[in-house]
Structure formats: C-alpha cells, structure tokens
Amino acid sequence: MANDPIHQFQIQKIFPIEVGGMDFSFTNSSLFMVLTVAATSAFLIFSTSGRGLVPSRVQSVSEMMYEFVASTLRSSAGTEGMRFFPLVFSLFMFVLVANLFGMFPYFFTITSHIIVTFALAMLVIMTVIIYGFMKNGMKFLKLFVPSGVPGALIPLVTLIEVISFLSRPISLSVRLFANMLAGHITLKVFSGFVVSLSAMGAVGVFGSILPLGMTVALTALEFLVAFLQAYVFTVLTCMYLNDAIHPSH
Amino acid sequence: MAGTTTEGHAVIAEAAAEHGAGFPPFDATTFASQLLWLAITFGIFYWIMKNVAMPRLAGILEDRKDRIAGDLSEANRLKEETDAAIAAYEQALTEARNKAHGIAHDTRAKLKAEQDARREKAEAELGEKLKAAEAHIAGIKTEALSQIEEIAGDTTSALVEQLIGKAPTKTDLTKALKSAMN
Numbered sequence: 001m002a003n004d005p006i007h008q009f010q011i012q013k014i015f016p017i018e019v020g021g022m023d024f025s026f027t028n029s030s031l032f033m034v035l036t037v038a039a040t041s042a043f044l045i046f047s048t049s050g051r052g053l054v055p056s057r058v059q060s061v062s063e064m065m066y067e068f069v070a071s072t073l074r075s076s077a078g079t080e081g082m083r084f085f086p087l088v089f090s091l092f093m094f095v096l097v098a099n100l101f102g103m104f105p106y107f108f109t110i111t112s113h114i115i116v117t118f119a120l121a122m123l124v125i126m127t128v129i130i131y132g133f134m135k136n137g138m139k140f141l142k143l144f145v146p147s148g149v150p151g152a153l154i155p156l157v158t159l160i161e162v163i164s165f166l167s168r169p170i171s172l173s174v175r176l177f178a179n180m181l182a183g184h185i186t187l188k189v190f191s192g193f194v195v196s197l198s199a200m201g202a203v204g205v206f207g208s209i210l211p212l213g214m215t216v217a218l219t220a221l222e223f224l225v226a227f228l229q230a231y232v233f234t235v236l237t238c239m240y241l242n243d244a245i246h247p248s249h
Numbered sequence: 250m251a252g253t254t255t256e257g258h259a260v261i262a263e264a265a266a267e268h269g270a271g272f273p274p275f276d277a278t279t280f281a282s283q284l285l286w287l288a289i290t291f292g293i294f295y296w297i298m299k300n301v302a303m304p305r306l307a308g309i310l311e312d313r314k315d316r317i318a319g320d321l322s323e324a325n326r327l328k329e330e331t332d333a334a335i336a337a338y339e340q341a342l343t344e345a346r347n348k349a350h351g352i353a354h355d356t357r358a359k360l361k362a363e364q365d366a367r368r369e370k371a372e373a374e375l376g377e378k379l380k381a382a383e384a385h386i387a388g389i390k391t392e393a394l395s396q397i398e399e400i401a402g403d404t405t406s407a408l409v410e411q412l413i414g415k416a417p418t419k420t421d422l423t424k425a426l427k428s429a430m431n
Contacts, residue, residue, distance in 0.1 A: 006272065006273065009272075010273050011279040011282075017282075022281045023279070023281055023282050024281060024282050024285045025282050027279070027282055027283075027286075029279070029282075029283050029286065030282065030283075030286035030290075033286050033287060033290040033291075034286075034290055037290045037291070037294040037297075041294065041297045041298075044298075044302040045297075045301060045305070048302070048305045048306055048309060051305070051309050051312075052309070053312065053316060055309075059309070062302075062306060063306060063309065066306045086295065086299035086303055087295065089298055089303060090291070090294055090295045090299075093294075093298070094291060094294055110287075112274065113273075113279075113283060115279075115283050115284060116283055116287055119283075119284055119287050120287075120291075123291075177274070
C-alpha cells in the first residue's frame with residue numbers, strides 16, 4: 001500500500017449509517033471534520049479564557065488570526081462587510097486547520113475532496129447571491145453590466161461577466177482542492193521513491209537521499225500552500241462578498 | 250521483498266479493488282455523507298465562532314483598546330494639570346516680582362520724601378539762624394558806627410589840641426568829621 005499515492009484520499013466508513021438508500025456513514029473524512037472543528041474551537045476558546053489585557057502567547061495567536069481576517073475583510077469589503085465576519089472567520093479557520101491537519105502523516109485531508117471545497121464555495125456564492133438580492137434588489141444585476149462600457153459592447157461584456165460569475169464557485173473550489181490533492185500526491189510519490197530505492201540495496205539507499213531531500217523541501221512548501229490556499233480562499237470570499245454589498249463597479 | 254514489477258502489479262490490483270469507482274475525490278457515492286457531515290460540523294463550528302469565540306476575542310480587543318484610550322486620556326489629563334501648575338507657578342513668580350518691585354519703589358519714594366522733608370527743615374532752620382546772625386551783625390555794626398563818630402571826634406580833638414595847642418570847637422569838629430566821613 002505504501003506506494004499508492006491515491007490511497008490517502010480513500011474514504012473509509014467508521015460507522016455505517018444509511019438513510020433512505022443514501023449513504024450518510026460517519027467516515028474518516030467526517031472524523032477529521034469533527035477533529036478540525038473541535039481542535040480549532042478548543043484552541044480559540046481556551047487560549048482566550050484568561051481574557052488577558054496583556055495576551056499570553058496562545059492568546060496572541062488567536063488575536064492575530066482574528067485581526068488578520070478582520071483586516072482582510074475590512075480592506076476588501078469595507079465596514080459594511082463586517083456583518084459577514086463570522087462567516088469569513090469560520091471559513092478561514094476551518095480551511096486553514098483542515099489543510100494543516102492534512103500535513104500530519106496518516107491524517108486525512110478533508111479539503112482534498114472536491115465535494116467539500118465545492119460545498120464551501122457554494123456557501124460563499126449563495127451568500128453573495130441571496131444577500132445581494134436582499135440588499136440591492138434588482139440593482140444587484142448591475143454587477144453584470146459594468147458602467148462606462150460603449151453601448152455596442154454591453155451584450156458581450158455582460159456575457160463575459162455572467163460567465164465569470166458562474167465560474168467563480170468552480171475556480172474557488174477547484175483551486176483549493178487541486179492544490180491540496182496535487183501537493184499530497186507529490187509528497188507521497190517522492191516519499192514512495194525513498195522507500196522503493198532503499199529496497200534496492202546500498203546504491204539505492206545512497207540514491208534515495210535525493211528524493212528524501214525533495215520530500216523535506218516539499219513538506220515545507222506544503223505548509224506554505226496550506227496557509228496560502230486558506231488565505232486565497234478567504235480573500236476571494238471577501239471580494240465576492242464585496243460584490244454583494246456594492247454591486248455597481 | 251518481491252521484485253519491483255510484481256509488487257507494482259500487486260499494488261495496482263489492490264488499489265483498483267479497493268477504490269472501486271476509481272479516483273476517490275470523484276467517487277459520487279461518498280458525496281452525500283461528506284456533505285451531511287460538512288454541514289453538521291461547519292454549522293456547529295460557525296455557531297461556536299459566532300457566539301463564543303469571536304465575541305470573546307472582540308471583547309478582549311475592545312477592552313484593550315478602551316484601556317489604552319483611557320490611559321492616554323489620563324496621561325493627557327495629567328499633562329494638562331502639570332501645564333496648569335507650571336502656569337500658576339509662573340504667574341505667582343511674576344506677581345511676586347511685581348510686588349517686590351512695588352515695595353522697593355515705595356520704600357525708595359518714602360525714604361526720599363523723608364530725606365527731602367528733613368533737608369527742607371534743616372535748610373529752613375539754617376536760614377532762620379542766618380537771618381538772626383545777620384540781624385545781630387547789623388545791630389553790632391550800627392552800634393559800632395554810632396560810636397565811631399564819638400571816638401573820631403575825641404581823637405580828632407586830641408590830635409588838633411596836640412598840633413595847635415587849642416581844642417577845636419564842637420561845631421567845627423562836627424562839620425569837619427561829617428565832610429571826611431561822607
């Protein structure tokens with residue numbers, strides 16, 4: 001099993017649950033969702049339990065996260081966008097911790113499944129659409145008609161805007177999913193080389209230094225990607241929410 | 250360990266058997282379960298963030314902001330107090346200096362007035378004394394002058410008697426003396 005880079009993405013049932021012919025089993029994916037939520041909530045709650053005026057080390061980590069997301073949201077969606085702060089903060093923390101959990105050996109990476117990232121992306125897009133119409137009514141459709149475009153070009157530009165809007169949930173979800181998937185496959189392939197090569201005797205053991213170095217370097221890169229993708233997901237969420245608040249651009 | 254080729258085959262066969270539908274992320278049979286559990290866990294997570302973690306963080310940051318603002322305003326207040334104290338001190342100093350000037354001025358004026366008064370008094374006294382002395386001198390002079398005639402008459406008569414052996418008459422003597430003294 002050691003050399004199969006795909007095996008790590010396999011969903012395994014822990015408690016089989018079936019309702020009306022649908023499989024709602026509690027799987028390893030579900031387990032890591034629960035762990036992500038539990039660990040993140042526990043960290044944020046216990047680190048702030050002291051309510052220190054001068055923050056302890058863990059408390060300042062929580063505060064940094066909070067202020068980081070707050071400033072990201074405020075800079076792209078303005079003060080009005082702060083109504084979505086709980087959503088954006090939850091998304092950022094959930095994706096970040098899920099990505100980082102995936103870095104532990106033998107841990108399941110929930111964000112490496114397209115359905116999970118797509119669901120999160122749809123949550124964002126549906127929030128944008130529903131809030132956009134609730135707040136602006138039909139004016140929300142102005143989003144697709146940029147001002148200052150010559151009359152003849154309006155149909156074309158509108159078409160492009162609609163396509164770009166529809167592709168947002170896809171690009172948002174595929175970006176995160178593909179990054180996590182590709183990174184973990186690459187890591188697994190290179191570490192698989194180490195095992196295969198060292199099985200070939202002295203020369204192989206010596207030769208395995210190269211993929212081992214690669215694995216170490218890739219691990220560092222993957223930590224960066226784990227954070228970066230969570231951040232990108234958050235920034236794009238903020239920008240899309242800004243469209244719902246200020247549709248005419 | 251078996252040969253690489255046979256191992257590879259075994260791995261592929263095993264993987265294929267286990268994966269069934271192929272690539273796990275695209276296995277639609279797992280979607281329902283993942284969506285359900287994502288909804289449950291993310292829903293709970295959102296609720297915890299919104300109602301527990303974030304209000305607490307916001308509270309901490311708010312408290313700190315208030316505390317810093319409070320400390321700053323307290324510092325400003327103290328600075329204002331210090332400035333006021335300095336201003337009051339400066340004013341008191343100026344007042345004291347003015348008062349000192351006033352006292353010095355008054356004293357000087359008083360002393361001068363006293364001195365002037367004393368000098369005037371002394372001068373007046375001196376003037377009176379001078380007048381009295383002059384009057385006395387004038388008296389003495391008049392007296393002396395009145396006696397001069399008599400002495401001069403006596404002397405002249407004695408001289409004339411010595412020269413001519415005969416005393417002049419009173420009338421001639423008086424006439425001669427009068428013409429000589431004028």
